[in-house]
Amino acid sequence: MGSSNLKSDNIMAVETKxxxxxxxxxxxxxxxxxxxxxxxxxxxxxxxxxxxKTTVIKMxxxxxxxxxxxxxxxxxxxxxxxxxxRSMLGYVPQSVSVDTDLTGYENLLIFSKLSYVGKKERDxxxxxxxxxxGLTERxxxxxxxxxxxxxxxxEIAQALVNRPRILxxxxxxxxxxxxxxxxxxxxxxxxxxxxxxxILITTHDMSEADExxxxxxxxxxxxxxxxxxxxxxxxxxxxxxxxxxxxSVHHGIEFPKDIGKIIHSDEESIQILVENGxxxxxxxxxxxxDQKITIDSISINKPNLDDVFMKYxxxxxxxxxxxxxxxxxxxxxxxxx
Amino acid sequence: xxxxxxxxxxxxIAEMEARKIRHDTTELWIRIVQPALWLLVFxxxxxxxxxxxxGSFSYIQFITPGILAQSVLFIAIFYGITVxxxxxxxxxxxxxxxxxxxxxxxxxxxxxxxxxxxxQAVMIFALALALGVQIRLDPLDILGxxxxxxxxxxxxxxxxxxxxxxxKTRERMMGIGQALTMPxxxxxxAIYPISVMPIWLQYVSKVNxxxxxxxxxxxMLLSGNYENLLIDIFALILATVIFVTLASITIKRLLE
Numbered sequence: 280m281g282s283s284n285l286k287s288d289n290i291m292a293v294e295t296k297x298x299x300x301x302x303x304x305x306x307x308x309x310x311x312x313x314x315x316x317x318x319x320x321x322x323x324x325x326x327x328x329x330x331x332k333t334t335v336i337k338m339x340x341x342x343x344x345x346x347x348x349x350x351x352x353x354x355x356x357x358x359x360x361x362x363x364x365r366s367m368l369g370y371v372p373q374s375v376s377v378d379t380d381l382t383g384y385e386n387l388l389i390f391s392k393l394s395y396v397g398k399k400e401r402d403x404x405x406x407x408x409x410x411x412x413g414l415t416e417r418x419x420x421x422x423x424x425x426x427x428x429x430x431x432x433x434e435i436a437q438a439l440v441n442r443p444r445i446l447x448x449x450x451x452x453x454x455x456x457x458x459x460x461x462x463x464x465x466x467x468x469x470x471x472x473x474x475x476x477x478i479l480i481t482t483h484d485m486s487e488a489d490e491x492x493x494x495x496x497x498x499x500x501x502x503x504x505x506x507x508x509x510x511x512x513x514x515x516x517x518x519x520x521x522x523x524x525x526x527s528v529h530h531g532i533e534f535p536k537d538i539g540k541i542i543h544s545d546e547e548s549i550q551i552l553v554e555n556g557x558x559x560x561x562x563x564x565x566x567x568x569d570q571k572i573t574i575d576s577i578s579i580n581k582p583n584l585d586d587v588f589m590k591y592x593x594x595x596x597x598x599x600x601x602x603x604x605x606x607x608x609x610x611x612x613x614x615x616x
Numbered sequence: 617x618x619x620x621x622x623x624x625x626x627x628x629i630a631e632m633e634a635r636k637i638r639h640d641t642t643e644l645w646i647r648i649v650q651p652a653l654w655l656l657v658f659x660x661x662x663x664x665x666x667x668x669x670x671g672s673f674s675y676i677q678f679i680t681p682g683i684l685a686q687s688v689l690f691i692a693i694f695y696g697i698t699v700x701x702x703x704x705x706x707x708x709x710x711x712x713x714x715x716x717x718x719x720x721x722x723x724x725x726x727x728x729x730x731x732x733x734x735x736q737a738v739m740i741f742a743l744a745l746a747l748g749v750q751i752r753l754d755p756l757d758i759l760g761x762x763x764x765x766x767x768x769x770x771x772x773x774x775x776x777x778x779x780x781x782x783x784k785t786r787e788r789m790m791g792i793g794q795a796l797t798m799p800x801x802x803x804x805x806a807i808y809p810i811s812v813m814p815i816w817l818q819y820v821s822k823v824n825x826x827x828x829x830x831x832x833x834x835x836m837l838l839s840g841n842y843e844n845l846l847i848d849i850f851a852l853i854l855a856t857v858i859f860v861t862l863a864s865i866t867i868k869r870l871l872e
Contacts, residue, residue, distance in 0.1 A: 342868070362717060365715045366715035368713075378636075385632075389632050393625055394714050394715055
C-alpha cells in the first residue's frame with residue numbers, strides 16, 4: 280500500500296531490459312523481454328501455460344536467478360539488492376502458500392515479523408488486513424479449515440501486512456468460485472484506488488484481465504507478443520459488429536462508409552462492422568429512419584480479449600509438449616488435505 | 617547485514633514451528649515410541665543379561681545417552697523431508713519472498729528442528745527417570761545436554777536441507793535418510809562400547825559424528841568427566857556453521 284508521496288518521480292515500478300531466463304542450459308523460458316510497469320497501474324501478464332509469466336514474476340521476487348538482462352523494481356537493481364527489492368513487494372504465488380497448520384492470524388503474524396514490520400504497527404496492520412479481506416471472524420481458526428476462497432484472501436492479506444509498493448499476484452483467482460472471484464477482484468481494485476498500490480497480475484482468464492487491467496502484455500513462447508490497454512488490443516483484432524433486423528426490404532440502399540462497413544446482409548438482417556458500437560448505433564438508426572426503413576431489433580457484438588488472446592498467443596502444436604511448461608506445472612501443486 | 621534482524625527472522629521461523637507443535641502435539645507423542653522401545657525392550661533385556669562391557673555403569677545407563685542422541689539424529693536427518701514438503705505446498709516460496717535473508721530462514725529451520733529435538737530430549741529424560749535409570753541431575757549438566765541436543769539437531773537438519781536442495785523430492789530424501797541414519801547409528805558408541813567392535817568398525821566409529829555427540833552426553837549424564845567436551849562442542853558448532861552456510865546458498869535450488 281505505497282502511499283502517494285512515494286510516487287515522486289517517473290521511476291517505473293518495474294522495468295526490465297532484455298530479460299532472459301534459460302533453464303537447464305537450453306530452455307528459454309523467458310526470452311529477451313523488455314517492458315515497464317508504471318506506478319499505480321494494474322498490469323496484466325497474459326499467456327498460455329508455460330508462456331513464461333510465472334518465471335517473470337519469480338525473477339521480480341528474486342526467487343530465481345536472472346540469466347541475462349536487467350530488472351529494476353522502483354529503480355533498484357534486483358540482482359544487486361535482492362533483500363531491498365523484496366522489502367518493497369507483496370507476492371501471492373500461484374499455488375496456495377499459506378501454512379495450513381497455523382491459524383489465519385498466525386500466518387499474518389509470522390509473515391509480518393519476517394517482513395520486519397515494527398512491533399507497534401504489527402497488531403494494527405494485521406487487524407486491518409484481516410478486516411480488509413473479510414477474515415476477522417475466522418482469524419483464530421486453523422487455515423486447514425478455510426475454504427479455497429478464504430485461503431486466497433488470507434494470502435492477499437499476508438502480502439498486505441508489509442504495505443508493499445507493488446503487489447504481484449500469480450493467477451489470483453485460479454480455482455475460485457464466481458463469488459469468491461468477485462470478492463478478490465473487488466479487493467484488488469480497491470487496493471489500487473485507495474492506496475495507489477501498483478499491481479502486477481498474471482492470468483489466462485481473459486475476463487479477469489479485462490475487468491482489472493489498465494495495460495496488458497500477452498506472452499507467448501517466453502516473448503511478449505503484444506502490449507497495450509484492453510481497448511487498444513481489442514481494437515487491434517477488429518471493431519464491433521452490429522446486427523440489425525429490419526421489417527421491410529432494403530435492397531439498393533447505399534450504406535454510408537463513414538459509419539461502417541456491411542459485412543453480411545440477407546433479406547431481413549444486416550451485419551455492420553464499426554469501430555465503436557455505442558457511437559455507431561444512433562448514426563445507424565438515424566440513417567434508416569431517414570430511409571423510412573423500420574428497425575426491428577439491434578444487437579451489438581464486441582470482440583473480447585479471447586479473440587485478442589487467440590490472435591497473439593497462438594501456440595504451435597509442438598509447444599503443447601514443450602518442456603518449459605513443466606515448471607509451471609510444478610508450481611501448480613496444490614495443498615489438499 | 618543487520619544481526620538483530622537476522623536473528624529475529626530465525627527465531628520467528630522457530631516460533632512458527634512451536635506454534636504448529638502447540639496446535640497438534642500428536643507427532644511428539646508418536647516419536648517417543650521408538651526410543652521407548654529401545655530403552656524398555658533392548659535396554660532392559662541387555663541390562664539383565666549383562667552381555668556388554670559397559671564398565672562401572674549398567675547397560676541401561678550406558679544406552680540412555682545413546683538413545684537420546686539417536687532419536688535426535690532421526691528427527692534432524694529427516695528434517696529435509698519437511699522442507700521438501702513445505703516447498704511442495706508453497707511455504708518455502710513464501711518464506712523466501714520475504715525480505716528476510718536466506719541464511720536466516722535456513723538457520724531458523726534448523727532451530728525449528730532442534731526445538732523438536734528438545735521436546736524429544738524432555739520425553740526421554742522423563743522416560744529414563746520413570747525407569748529409574750541413574751543419571752546425574754546436576755542442572756548445569758542438564759543444560760549442557762540440551763545445548764548439545766540443540767547443536768546436534770541444527771547440524772544434521774542443515775545437512776539434511778543441504779541434501780534436500782539437490783535431491784528435491786521426498787522419496788529421495790527418505791532414501792537418503794535411511795541410508796545415513798542406520799550406518800551412523802550402528803557404527804557409533806550409542807548402543808555398545810567401541811571396544812567390542814571389530815577393528816575396522818572402530819575406525820569408522822572414530823570419524824562418526826554421532827560417537828562424539830554420545831560421548832559428550834555420556835560425560836555430562838554419567839561420568840562427569842569433561843575431558844573431551846570442549847572439542848566435541850567446538851566440532852559441532854563448526855559443522856553447524858558450515859552446513860547452515862552451504863544450505864543457505866543451495867536452498868533456492870529447491871524452487872527450480
